[in-house]
Amino acid sequence: MKNLTRRILLAAGVAAMAAAGGATTAAQAADLSALVWCDHSDPNLLKPFEDANGIKVNVKEFEGTGAGLAIIEQSQPGDWDVMVIDSIDVRRGVDKGLFAALPEDQLPMADIFPEVLMDATTKFDGKRYGITEKFGYNSISYNNTKVDAADMATLATLLGDKYKGRIAIYDYYLPVIGIAAMAIGKKTTELTEADLPAIKDVLLKMKANSKAVTDVVASQTAIATGEVDILVGGGEWVTAGLARENPAMDFTIPKEGGVLWSQSLAMFEASKNKDMALKFIQYVMSPEGQARLATSSCYWGMPASQKAALSDADKKILRFDEQPGFLARAQPYPAPDEALDKKMQDIWTEMLQAQ
Amino acid sequence: MTAATRSLAPWASVGPALAWTLAFFVLPFIAMAAVSLAPQGDDGLDLDNYRQFFVNAAYWRAMTNSLEVTAMVTVVSILLAYPFAWILAEIVPERWQRLALMLAVLPFWTSYLVRSYSWLLVLAEQGVINAALVDLGLLAEPVQLANTRLATVIGFVHFFVMLLTLTIFANLKQLSPNYRKAAADLGAGPVRTFIHVILPLTLPGIMVGAFLTFVLAIGDYITPQILGGNNELLMPQLIVMQVGRRGDFASASALSLILMAVVTVAYVACARWLKIERA
Numbered sequence: 001m002k003n004l005t006r007r008i009l010l011a012a013g014v015a016a017m018a019a020a021g022g023a024t025t026a027a028q029a030a031d032l033s034a035l036v037w038c039d040h041s042d043p044n045l046l047k048p049f050e051d052a053n054g055i056k057v058n059v060k061e062f063e064g065t066g067a068g069l070a071i072i073e074q075s076q077p078g079d080w081d082v083m084v085i086d087s088i089d090v091r092r093g094v095d096k097g098l099f100a101a102l103p104e105d106q107l108p109m110a111d112i113f114p115e116v117l118m119d120a121t122t123k124f125d126g127k128r129y130g131i132t133e134k135f136g137y138n139s140i141s142y143n144n145t146k147v148d149a150a151d152m153a154t155l156a157t158l159l160g161d162k163y164k165g166r167i168a169i170y171d172y173y174l175p176v177i178g179i180a181a182m183a184i185g186k187k188t189t190e191l192t193e194a195d196l197p198a199i200k201d202v203l204l205k206m207k208a209n210s211k212a213v214t215d216v217v218a219s220q221t222a223i224a225t226g227e228v229d230i231l232v233g234g235g236e237w238v239t240a241g242l243a244r245e246n247p248a249m250d251f252t253i254p255k256e257g258g259v260l261w262s263q264s265l266a267m268f269e270a271s272k273n274k275d276m277a278l279k280f281i282q283y284v285m286s287p288e289g290q291a292r293l294a295t296s297s298c299y300w301g302m303p304a305s306q307k308a309a310l311s312d313a314d315k316k317i318l319r320f321d322e323q324p325g326f327l328a329r330a331q332p333y334p335a336p337d338e339a340l341d342k343k344m345q346d347i348w349t350e351m352l353q354a355q
Numbered sequence: 356m357t358a359a360t361r362s363l364a365p366w367a368s369v370g371p372a373l374a375w376t377l378a379f380f381v382l383p384f385i386a387m388a389a390v391s392l393a394p395q396g397d398d399g400l401d402l403d404n405y406r407q408f409f410v411n412a413a414y415w416r417a418m419t420n421s422l423e424v425t426a427m428v429t430v431v432s433i434l435l436a437y438p439f440a441w442i443l444a445e446i447v448p449e450r451w452q453r454l455a456l457m458l459a460v461l462p463f464w465t466s467y468l469v470r471s472y473s474w475l476l477v478l479a480e481q482g483v484i485n486a487a488l489v490d491l492g493l494l495a496e497p498v499q500l501a502n503t504r505l506a507t508v509i510g511f512v513h514f515f516v517m518l519l520t521l522t523i524f525a526n527l528k529q530l531s532p533n534y535r536k537a538a539a540d541l542g543a544g545p546v547r548t549f550i551h552v553i554l555p556l557t558l559p560g561i562m563v564g565a566f567l568t569f570v571l572a573i574g575d576y577i578t579p580q581i582l583g584g585n586n587e588l589l590m591p592q593l594i595v596m597q598v599g600r601r602g603d604f605a606s607a608s609a610l611s612l613i614l615m616a617v618v619t620v621a622y623v624a625c626a627r628w629l630k631i632e633r634a
Contacts, residue, residue: 063599064598064599064600064602065600065602066598066599066600066601066602066603067598067599067602069602070598070602070604165499171585172600173600174600211499211502211584212501212502212584212585212586213584213585213586214584214585215580215585218475218581218584221475225476225479225481226480226481227479227480227481227501227502338395338601339395341601342395342601342603345596345601346411346413349411349413349414349588349593349596350412350413352413352585352586352587352588353412353413353416353417353420353587353588355586355587
C-alpha cells in the first residue's frame with residue numbers, strides 16, 4: 001500500500017484510539033497476542049500451550065492478508081507477537097519490516113515436507129521469516145455418492161454440462177484462477193497478463209455451470225447440505241472435517257493438478273515477548289501441536305510436519321500416505337505482482353457479474 | 356448573564372454533538388477521501404480509483420445491481436408494510452396494539468446474521484419451501500431459490516417490512532379522525548378518502564421508512580453475501596473485495612464515496628418529506 005494511505009490509516013487509527021479514551025488494547029492485556037486464521041482459535045489447540053506456560057494466548061482472527069496488514073497498521077508496534085499468513089505473502093510483511101528472522105536451528109525444519117518449505121517466499125537473504133505450519137490443496141471437493149469419481153479425474157468435467165447446476169465455486173480468485181490456468185495447460189508460476197483472456201473464458205464456463213460462488217463457511221454448508229455436489233477450489237480443508245461423520249465428503253486432485261496452499265507462522269520484529277512467541281511457534285510445529293492444528297474445528301488441513309501425531313483414522317481422512325503423489329501433481333499458489341494481481345481480481349469480478 | 360455568555364450558551368449545548376460528528380464522521384470522511392485519491396502502486400494523488408468505476412463494466416454493474424435490488428426491496432416492503440400498519444392502527448383494538456407491535460418487531464430480536472443463514476436454509480433446495488411445493492405436487496422437482504437475487508430481496512424485505520410498518524403505523528396514529536369525517540361529509544367514499552386524504556397525509560411516514568430502507572439496504576453486505584450466493588455483486592461486496600487480500604483501501608474508499616454520493620442524492624430527493632416539522 002502506498003505511503004500516503006498507510007499514514008492516513010495510521011493517523012485515523014490513532015485518532016480513534018485517542019477518542020476512545022486511550023483504552024488499553026486487547027493485545028496489551030494478554031501474555032501472547034496472535035493475529036490468526038480461524039483454525040488457531042480452537043481451544044483444543046491453544047489450551048495445552050496456555051496450561052503448560054501459564055499464560056493466555058489472545059487471538060484475533062482475520063481473513064485475507066490485506067485485512068491482516070490493515071490491523072497491524074492500525075496497531076502500535078509490539079501489540080502483536082505472532083501472525084499466521086499465506087506463505088506467498090510472507091514477503092509483504094518482510095518488505096514492511098514487520099517480521100523477525102526465525103532461528104532455524106531451534107525449529108524442526110527436517111520434519112517438514114520438503115515440498116512445502118516454500119523457501120522462495122519465506123526465506124530472504126538467507127534468513128527464514130516464515131515457517132510453513134499447514135498446507136493443502138485447492139482442487140475439487142465432491143460428494144462421492146452423487147458424483148462419479150472418474151469424472152473428477154479431470155478439470156474438463158467442470159467445463160462440460162454433465163454436472164451443470166450442481167457445482168459451487170470457492171470465492172477466492174487466486175486459487176481458482178490457478179485451477180483455471182491448469183485447465184488450459186498453463187503453469188501457475190508462469191502466468192502473465194497475456195494468459196488472462198483464456199483464463200477468463202474458463203472461469204465463465206465454470207460460472208455458467210455453477211449454482212453459487214461461496215466463501216469458506218458457505219462452501220462447507222453447500223456441499224454438506226447437498227445444495228451442490230461439487231466444489232471447485234475445494235480440497236481437504238472443506239471435506240476432511242466433515243468426513244468423520246459423512247464419508248461421502250471427498251476430495252481429489254485431478255490429472256491437471258491442484259493448487260498447493262500453505263500457511264506460515266511469522267514472529268513480529270517489534271514483539272515484546274519474543275521468547276514466548278518462539279515457544280508458541282515451536283509448540284505449533286511439535287508433533288502434538290501439528291496434529292491439533294491439522295484437525296482444528298474451523299477447518300482441517302495437512303500438517304506441515306511429517307511427524308504430526310495424528311491418529312490413523314485422521315491420517316486416512318487427510319490422505320496422509322498419498323501426499324507424495326499429490327505434492328508431485330500440485331502447483332504453487334499464483335503469486336502475481338501488484339499490477340497483475342489487480343487484473344486477476346478484475347477478471348474475477350467480471351466472472352462474478354456474468355449472468 | 357453577560358452577552359458573551361449568552362452567545363456561547365447555544366454552542367455549549369450543541370458542542371458534544373458537534374465534537375462527536377467531527378471525530379466520528381468529518382475526520383474519517385476526510386481521511387477516506389484522501390485515501391481514495393492515492394494512486395495504485397505509486398505516491399501522489401490522482402482520480403484513477405474513481406475512473407476505474409466508470410470504465411470497468413463489472414464495477415458499474417455492481418451499482419446498477421445495488422440500485423435495482425434496493426428499489427425492489429423498497430417497493431415490495433412498502434406494499435406489504437402499509438396494509439399491515441393499517442390493520443394494526445385501524446382494525447386491531449387499541450388494547451392489543453402494543454402486543455401486536457411487539458410481535459411485529461419480534462424478528463428484530465434475533466441476530467441479523469442468524470436470520471440470513473436461516474433464510475438460506477429455508478430457501479435451499481432441500482429447504483422448507485421447496486419441500487412443501489414438491490410435496491403439494493406444485494413442483495416436479497426443487498427449484499433454485501437460495502443463492503439468487505430473489506433470495507436477497509426476500510431476506511431484505513423480511514427485515515424492512517418491520518421498519519416500514521413502524522414508521523407508517525406511527526404516522527397513521529397521528530392522523531386526526533376529523534380528516535376522514537370531513538371527507539365523508541363532503542361526499543367522498545372510503546377509497547376516495549384513502550387516495551386523496553389518508554395516503555397523502557401518511558406520505559411522510561412512508562418516505563421516512565423508504566429512505567431508511569434505501570440507505571440500510573444499499574449499504575448492506577451481509578444479506579447479499581449470504582443469500583445472493585455471489586452470483587452477482589452489489590456495491591458493498593465489491594468494496595469488501597478490494598480490502599480482503601489486496602488491502603486496496605484506495606479503491607475501497609473511492610467506491611465507498613461513490614456509494615455515499617448515491618445515498619446523498621436519495622436524501623435530497625426525499626428531503627421534503629424528511630423534515631422533523633411537517634409543513
